[in-house]
Amino acid sequence: MSLFSENLSLEQLVSDNGWAEIPEEFVTREGKLAVIKEGRWFLPCETRAGWVNIRRFGSPILQWLMAKYMIHTAQVTSSIHAVSCVDAVYSQLKERDFFNKAVVCADPLLLKPALIEQMERMLTRLKIKRQLWNAYRPIRWYLWCAEHYPELGFCEIYASELDSLRIPGGPKGEAVRSLDPEQGPLHPHLEVSLITNALRTDTGTEYEHYQQRAAVALANTYGRNPGNFIALREEDVYDELDHPEDPVWVIKIPRIKKGFRSARSDFIVEALDKETFRYVQELIQANQAYESLVEVNDIVTPCARPLFRLDTPNHMRLQTGDYESAFHMYSVGFGKLLRDFVERMDLISPLTKQPMILSARRFRYTVGTTYAAMGVSRRELAYRLDHSDEQHVQVYYDIMDVLTYALDKAAVLEYSRFVHLYCGGATISADSIIATDALIVTDEHSQPGDVDAIGACGLNDLCHKFPPFSCYLCPKFRPYKSTIHEYLLDSLVRMHNERPESQTLGVHRVDVILAIGQVVKMCQGVSA
Incomplete structure (x- = not known):
């Protein structure tokens, strides 16, 4: 209990009910070690920094429960889901400085009505904003706590009311349907041509320039999520025929969707066109100037060689002993490469007359609409975009009638x-x-x-x-x-x-x- 804000009544409740203590480390669903230090959990997430500050939840009871829920979701679903759930609960319930005020609340009987009132305020606010889907994760957290730890201030009757609510899904594909010029698919003639020409004319020789070109080319060609690309390693680019005189270059792209414990547990092999291969090969050559070694307890340990690498090893991964992935960057780093390319090449969108907004999601929308226009089946498109089911690609076919790119x-x-x-x-x-x-x-x-x-x-x-x-x-x-x-x-x-x-x-x-x-x-x- 000393890892959190100390509370004698909470310690007594834990002891009386025979609840398991919060461990200082545990193994996640991905089979990697998560550790706690100074009230912060370090989870080995592949796509983002996985540390969680438990103390920000104020009340010792809420700190203890959030740690329990985070461990549960990390072991049952994934580390990234655990971090996302904890962040969602905090962001949606922090209104009116709720958690700071809850610091002095050590009595479950006092916490129960305060939590119900805060949940109701959250629901009212999200209904007014028409963003009720944001309540899904806080509601799942409340239901889980009411089922396992009602003694700590969670009302089972109120939980049944929450469980009966119909929470809509998020507005997925809205930017695609509306053809939003800033967030929707890129214009295939005006904007994609501009990007392609910028790649061909870019002569930058700094290391970041090689990273930017490879990132833009891969996103433009395959339309995957950043998580797919940051999991790539140099070894994933190879000659399928192993014929030096007449090679057939392919790239083995890791999958990140549901059912996979790790991005590198399954792959989709894609052909590499000449231009994309050139940018990727140039980046691999530039990577050779860097070693993938970390020193742990005076022992030099070799690491994997990622395609998109960090200059120095990732501190979070070193904390959890994930030395293999020490030089892999996070998704935010991949997104920054796209934005920096726009700024460096001064790409102005002909449609908005403003600097072009490039993101992996926009490239994904663009590739999806292109494949749909080509007549690719829904099953094939879902597979190529690494979607978990065919339902998510329907939006690309729904807009076919309005995809008219006439010129004058x-x-x-x-x-x-x-x-x-x-x-x-x-x-x-x-x-x-x-x-x-x-x-x-x-x-x-x-x-x-x-x-x-x-x-x-x-x-x-x-x-x-x-x-x-x-x-x-x-x-x-x-x-x-x-x-x-x-x-x-x-x-x-x-x-x-x-x-x-x-x-x-x-x-x-x-x-x-x-x-x-x-x-x-x-x-x-x-x-x-």
Whole structure:
């Protein structure tokens, strides 16, 4: 009992009822050790810091009960669930400084009416805010305490009333349904193209830059939760055929959903496209500058080599003896990599005209809507997004009728201010003396020198891309100051709106459209 605020009457109740004392350590459902030091529990959570300050609950009775409930949930469900439940009880019941006032309350008879009044205030507040789902965990805590420890100030009759309440689920997928421009799926043409181009043009060589590129590329490609990505290790990227001359690179992504005691107890193997592999491989190479060793009691212990690693070992994991995962970062660290990439690359959303908001959840929504548009089955989509059941992916199919990403010329010219896909030179006058073999024409019937010529090429060899469309994405291109670019823009916008699913240009059509928009603005003498 000395680990908490001392209370003789509570100690007597524990002794009289034969209740088990609070242990100083126990093993969680994941099979890892949890320890208590100075009134704080250290739980080995994989995705966040797992320490819990028991003393903040004020009353010695509430401190003791919260420790008991935390141990129960950590052993039955998971450590992360235990931490989340304790945090939810505190955040929802702390109104009116309840826990600080409860410090002097050592009598269960006095605590009982105060708890009921606080629970009722919480329910009233959440009903007014239309956020009743936030009451679920505090209610489950009260029911558990009333069932196991009613002698400590929990009313069994009131518990039965709480149990009869219908608590709705949270508004999952609301940002997807509303296509929220800040929290919903990223616009596949305007925002995703901007992110892809930023990845390709990023030349940063600091260690964090390699981490940022790999984080953005993986989130954009697979749409998993941060917990999936932070559990990755270098060994999870490998050549499936083990053929050095013609490798087939894959990535083994850990699963984190229900039924798994640890993220690394089950995996989904995914193919790695060339660009994503490049960013991941660069990060692995950058990781080689760091050792994964910790010194414990003057003994050097090797640790796993995570893909997204910390510079120094995680203090919380060292406290619980989880040396294997000492260098794995938390989910908040992964989210920070995405936000830092936006700030460093100055990504401005064409839709909101504000810095783009990037999160693993937004990438997840984007991948989900993309797969649904491709006609992937619900079962397959749930598996690919690591969902626990098919019900959670229904929202992506519900919005298919409103997912129309039409473009018009005025919008393209406006968006081109933010989506800088054109990387060629400045415009040149149409009467400039250009070698005939360096002219680019709009179709195979045109001849060098015709009015249809769109500009000059700095490439001496034959272009194996897809001119003239690929020219607008080429750094060697110098466009004529001509209205021909507007003609091409009108044609491609019309083609896109008639057949948005078709990409028959040989290069990504929307990228070309946005790049041409920049050239049109340049020809008009307007800075894009």
